[in-house]
Amino acid sequence: xxxxxxxxxxxxxxxxxxxxxxxxxxxxxxxxxxxxxxxxxxxxxxxxxxxxxxxxxxxxxxxxxxxxxxxxxxxxxxxxxxxxxxxxxxxxxxxxxxxxxxxxxxxxxxxxxxxxxxxxxxxxxxxxxxxxxxxxxxxxxxxxxxxxxxxxxxxxxxxxxxxxxxxxxxxxxxxxxxxxxxxxxxxxxxxxxxxxxxxxxxxxxxxxxxxxxxxxxxxxxxxxxxxxxxxxxxxxxxxxxxxxxxxxxxxxxxxxxxxxxxxxxxxxxxxxxxxxxxxxxxxxxxxxxxxxxxxxx
Amino acid sequence: xxxxxxxxxxxxxxxxxxxxxxxxxxxxxxxxxxxxxxxxxxxxxxxxxxxxxxxxxxxxxxxxxxxxxxxxxxxxxxxxxxxxxxxxxxxxxxxxxxxxxxxxxxxxxxxxxxxxxxxxxxxxxxxxxxxxxxxxxxxxxxxxxxxxxxxxxxxxxxxxxxxxxxxxxxxxxxxxxxxxxxxxxxxxxxxxxxxxxxxxxxxxxxxxxxxxxxxxxxxxxxxxxxxxxxxxxxxxxxxxxxxxxxxxxxxxxxxxxxxxxxxxxxxxxxxxxxxxxxxxxxxxxxxxxxxxxxxxxxxxxxxxxxxxxxxxxxxxxxxxxxxxxxxxxxxxxxxxxxxxxxxxxxxxxxxxxxxxxxxxxxxxxxxxxxxxxxxxxxxxxxxxxxxxxxxxxxxxxxxxxxxx
Numbered sequence: 111x112x113x114x115x116x117x118x119x120x121x122x123x124x125x126x127x128x129x130x131x132x133x134x135x136x137x138x139x140x141x142x143x144x145x146x147x148x149x150x151x152x153x154x155x156x157x158x159x160x161x162x163x164x165x166x167x168x169x170x171x172x173x174x175x176x177x178x179x180x181x182x183x184x185x186x187x188x189x190x191x192x193x194x195x196x197x198x199x200x201x202x203x204x205x206x207x208x209x210x211x212x213x214x215x216x217x218x219x220x221x222x223x224x225x226x227x228x229x230x231x232x233x234x235x236x237x238x239x240x241x242x243x244x245x246x247x248x249x250x251x252x253x254x255x256x257x258x259x260x261x262x263x264x265x266x267x268x269x270x271x272x273x274x275x276x277x278x279x280x281x282x283x284x285x286x287x288x289x290x291x292x293x294x295x296x297x298x299x300x301x302x303x304x305x306x307x308x309x310x311x312x313x314x315x316x317x318x319x320x321x322x323x324x325x326x327x328x329x330x331x332x333x334x335x336x337x338x339x340x341x342x343x344x345x346x347x348x349x350x351x352x353x354x355x356x357x358x359x360x361x362x363x364x365x366x367x368x369x370x371x372x373x374x375x376x377x378x379x380x381x382x383x384x385x386x387x388x389x390x391x392x393x394x395x396x397x398x399x400x401x402x403x404x405x406x407x
Numbered sequence: 408x409x410x411x412x413x414x415x416x417x418x419x420x421x422x423x424x425x426x427x428x429x430x431x432x433x434x435x436x437x438x439x440x441x442x443x444x445x446x447x448x449x450x451x452x453x454x455x456x457x458x459x460x461x462x463x464x465x466x467x468x469x470x471x472x473x474x475x476x477x478x479x480x481x482x483x484x485x486x487x488x489x490x491x492x493x494x495x496x497x498x499x500x501x502x503x504x505x506x507x508x509x510x511x512x513x514x515x516x517x518x519x520x521x522x523x524x525x526x527x528x529x530x531x532x533x534x535x536x537x538x539x540x541x542x543x544x545x546x547x548x549x550x551x552x553x554x555x556x557x558x559x560x561x562x563x564x565x566x567x568x569x570x571x572x573x574x575x576x577x578x579x580x581x582x583x584x585x586x587x588x589x590x591x592x593x594x595x596x597x598x599x600x601x602x603x604x605x606x607x608x609x610x611x612x613x614x615x616x617x618x619x620x621x622x623x624x625x626x627x628x629x630x631x632x633x634x635x636x637x638x639x640x641x642x643x644x645x646x647x648x649x650x651x652x653x654x655x656x657x658x659x660x661x662x663x664x665x666x667x668x669x670x671x672x673x674x675x676x677x678x679x680x681x682x683x684x685x686x687x688x689x690x691x692x693x694x695x696x697x698x699x700x701x702x703x704x705x706x707x708x709x710x711x712x713x714x715x716x717x718x719x720x721x722x723x724x725x726x727x728x729x730x731x732x733x734x735x736x737x738x739x740x741x742x743x744x745x746x747x748x749x750x751x752x753x754x755x756x757x758x759x760x761x762x763x764x765x766x767x768x769x770x771x772x773x774x775x776x777x778x779x780x781x782x783x784x785x786x787x788x789x790x791x792x793x794x795x796x797x798x799x800x801x802x803x804x805x806x807x808x809x810x811x
Binding site for chain 2: 160194
């Protein structure tokens with residue numbers, strides 16, 4: 111059973127098509143990246159998945175069924191712009207929102223205390239939300255998102271505004287959730303986070319699918335015909351290399367269309383050149399993003 | 408537990424813990440108790456002793472020498488104006504008057520005093536009038552007749568029912584006071600409840616918490632839970648006021664007496680008070696949900712809500728006209744118009760009562776208005792719930808409500 115399946119959804123606002131015939135699926139135990147520039151339609155897509163907005167056409171299936179009260183209880187959602195009841199105490203806020211996910215008061219309180227402890231926030235459980243810093247508020251909201259042990263987590267820009275320590279804390283918790291078999295949809299602009307965490311991605315622009323699939327496969331598709339080399343000694347002529355670009359700490363060798371990186375490596379080793387680094391040049395997701403978004407716009 | 412009930416419980420608890428709510432709920436009985444307490448503190452146990460006032464008179468007609476004690480006013484005769492003036496200056500009398508020789512033909516009495524006054528104090532003029540009447544009628548009519556001439560009328564009105572029996576409600580100001588106060592409180596409570604609803608929705612929209620809530624519950628559950636939770640809190644407030652009224656009234660009439668002893672609660676007042684609060688609240692809640700939905704924040708929603716929230720006070724603005732023109736058709740209009748009905752009904756209950764057909768029409772119109780407002784608001788709620796930033800224009804709202 112797929113954690114989420116979106117097929118051919120369309121959503122228009124007034125005269126603007128926000129999401130245009132978008133389809134994708136997310137498997138259980140998968141970390142899925144939803145990326146795209148501002149206004150691409152990421153949040154609208156997420157809101158349709160959460161049943162906050164109704165699609166004009168198309169279908170959304172969550173955990174094998176149309177979203178209903180029972181499936182909502184197995185879903186955790188962290189919206190991009192976050193907020194909680196300012197006047198309510200931390201523990202009361204968590205317990206109330208957990209109860210709306212079907213948890214009883216006692217188990218919600220126990221689990222809230224456990225998570226507050228895990229995130230180092232147990233001293234704040236009696237504070238009012240308005241007394242917390244922005245980062246602390248975000249951690250509380252993350253706790254609200256995961257407290258009911260959801261099967262599918264949808265996180266919109268979860269690392270925005272977090273300091274490095276809390277970012278690492280969150281990443282660790284997400285990795286743990288994935289290891290437990292939960293599906294995580296990560297919508298973010300931070301490509302390095304997607305590269306680090308996600309198995310598959312969907313890149314959208316102007317509401318349409320731009321790139322979709324396994325992250326490594328996509329990167330391989332965009333792999334250029336060059337290798338990165340850090341060496342000691344004299345390089346001289348290398349067969350099959352048509353050009354060299356010197357960067358700080360390494361040299362990029364541009365290969366002709368026929369020569370493979372393995373052949374170049376074998377040649378260099380045969381000449382006894384000391385190699386500190388040899389890497390097939392692969393563009394970063396950020397470069398792919400800029401290239402694709404630039405091309406479409 | 409049902410999610411709607413969870414929201415209901417949360418909103419109810421959250422509202423009854425608000426300082427503004429607690430103050431508004433308790434201030435009415437508290438102020439009444441303080442008033443009764445202050446009255447008991449400042450009022451002596453026995454009626455105060457009134458000091459006798461001595462005033463002089465000069466009788467140039469002759470024969471005005473009887474009934475020289477008029478209540479606490481003692482009248483002392485002087486032979487001449489000079490003697491009387493000397494006594495006034497010495498402080499033997501507080502003032503004096505002269506009955507001139509041509510009094511019987513002119514009716515003029517000259518009064519002399521050291522005090523600067525806007526007009527003659529009523530007690531003094533009554534005493535002088537009764538003194539003159541008593542002396543002129545002495546020996547001509549029996550003393551009882553003299554008293555009756557001095558106080559000819561003590562009007563006692565009894566209201567009968569259509570079957571000729573004495574009605575339980577006898578009307579008068581005593582019948583008006585409680586419904587009028589309750590009408591004002593009802594208006595305040597309806598206004599406060601509407602504002603709480605707009606504030607709550609506005610805050611949830613502004614903090615984007617609404618998205619988290621809607622990923623857990625449906626818009627219908629959210630709206631119903633909120634409306635009922637806030638309504639239940641408002642009802643608690645109204646019930647506290649209604650329950651405290653008879654108790655406070657008993658306390659006031661037993662300690663203060665007088666006017667408070669004449670205060671009555673009109674028939675059906677308690678029942679209609681609760682019915683009109685519930686219907687009024689539902690109508691205002693439906694309108695407020697719509698306003699909350701189309702407004703990006705509570706700050707922008709509240710001025711919009713003030714437009715209809717002010718209408719609830721309209722019957723109170725014209726309350727004094729109700730006493731002068733109780734049968735004016737404008738009162739029928741205010742009773743049937745749903746936004747003014749709750750307060751208009753409360754006011755009219757105390758003054759003239761309301762015809763059964765008017766009450767039935769008023770209730771029917773309110774129920775229909777609630778249904779209509781609810782349908783439109785739920786539609787607006789669905790369309791504009793996630794709208795942040797600028798409020799849509801009225802044209803856009805009407806267009807989107809039409810197209811759905």
